Amino acid sequence: MEEWIFRVTAVALPAIIAITLHEAAHGFVAWRLGDDTAYRLGRVTFNPLRHIDPFGTVLLPALMYFTTGFVFGWAKPVPVNFGRLDHPRRDMVWVALAGPGTNFLLAVVSAVLWGLVDPQNGIVEAWLRAASEVSILVNVILMVFNLIPLPPLDGGRVAVGVLPYALAFPLARLERFGMLILLGAFFLLPMLGREFGYDLNVMTWVLGPPVDAVIEFIQILTGNG
Numbered sequence: 001m002e003e004w005i006f007r008v009t010a011v012a013l014p015a016i017i018a019i020t021l022h023e024a025a026h027g028f029v030a031w032r033l034g035d036d037t038a039y040r041l042g043r044v045t046f047n048p049l050r051h052i053d054p055f056g057t058v059l060l061p062a063l064m065y066f067t068t069g070f071v072f073g074w075a076k077p078v079p080v081n082f083g084r085l086d087h088p089r090r091d092m093v094w095v096a097l098a099g100p101g102t103n104f105l106l107a108v109v110s111a112v113l114w115g116l117v118d119p120q121n122g123i124v125e126a127w128l129r130a131a132s133e134v135s136i137l138v139n140v141i142l143m144v145f146n147l148i149p150l151p152p153l154d155g156g157r158v159a160v161g162v163l164p165y166a167l168a169f170p171l172a173r174l175e176r177f178g179m180l181i182l183l184g185a186f187f188l189l190p191m192l193g194r195e196f197g198y199d200l201n202v203m204t205w206v207l208g209p210p211v212d213a214v215i216e217f218i219q220i221l222t223g224n225g
Contacts, residue, residue, distance in 0.1 A: 010127055012058055014135035018106055018142055019075040020048040025098040027078040033091040035084040043078050051075045093161035096154040103143040107214075110135035111222040136215060144210045150182065151175035 024045060027038030038044055043051065052058065056074040085091035110132040119126040147155035152175050160168045174181070186203045193200030218224075 006123075006127060006130070010130040011134050014110070014131050015138050016048050016052060016058060018103055018135065018138045020046070020051045021102050021106060022099040022142060022146075023051045023075045023078045025102040026080065026095055029098040030078075030080045030085065030091075030095045033094060034086040035081050037081045037084070038078045041079065051078075089161050093158050096157035096161070099154050100143040100146050103139040103146075104214075107136045107139035107143070107218055108222060110139065111218045111224055115222060115224045136218065137211075140211050140214045140218070141207065144207055144214065148182075148206065151178045153178065153182075 024043065027044040030037070031039040031044055045051075053074060053076055080095055082088050082092050082095075085095070114129060114132040114136070117125040117128045117132070119129040146153050147158070149155040149159040149171075151157060151160060151172060156171065156175070156178060160172045163171065189200040189202055
């Protein structure tokens with residue numbers, strides 16, 4: 001029982017922190033750049049209860065980590081009225097980058113913590129070592145996944161903000177289908193591939209190399225390589 005609590009908390013807590021601060025960062029930057037929608041709704045806060053989705057933030061990431069080794073989840077989306085931003089097209093990029101940027105910083109802090117604790121010094125430091133490892137993985141995956149240039153992901157909003165209008169408008173119109181495209185590519189295709197004997201694990205192809213590269217960079221940056 002104690003081992004189960006150790007493992008679940010070492011996975012669930014870093015996931016909750018990563019997703020919560022990702023969403024809060026979006027709301028905070030939007031607020032500072034002119035749109036107080038999230039602030040008025042109480043979403044610019046470190047209180048995870050204002051952000052978590054019980055299934056998407058806690059249960060699904062934990063289940064996927066223990067069954068597949070991959071972590072995927074979501075929180076309640078932070079509402080942003082891009083039309084109220086001081087400079088809508090430019091500021092949309094900063095609001096979008098706030099979430100992945102926060103995840104990168106959390107991954108760096110977790111890597112520093114990983115290097116400071118010794119799991120041989122007792123259960124507390126052993127838990128901190130395990131949780132920091134999960135935190136690095138969760139935050140880097142969230143960062144890389146959200147930077148995929150497809151709306152409504154953060155990377156899609158960045159692309160819409162920086163591309164020429166001729167390319168930005170067609171990409172923005174994909175937003176209503178974005179999640180369906182992602183679910184099809186990341187879940188439906190691998191299922192079909194297994195049925196027909198092909199490796200169609202798009203998630204591994206798209207996320208694997210950049211996730212590995214970012215983790216290696218963080219290890220070098222923090223002296224834990």
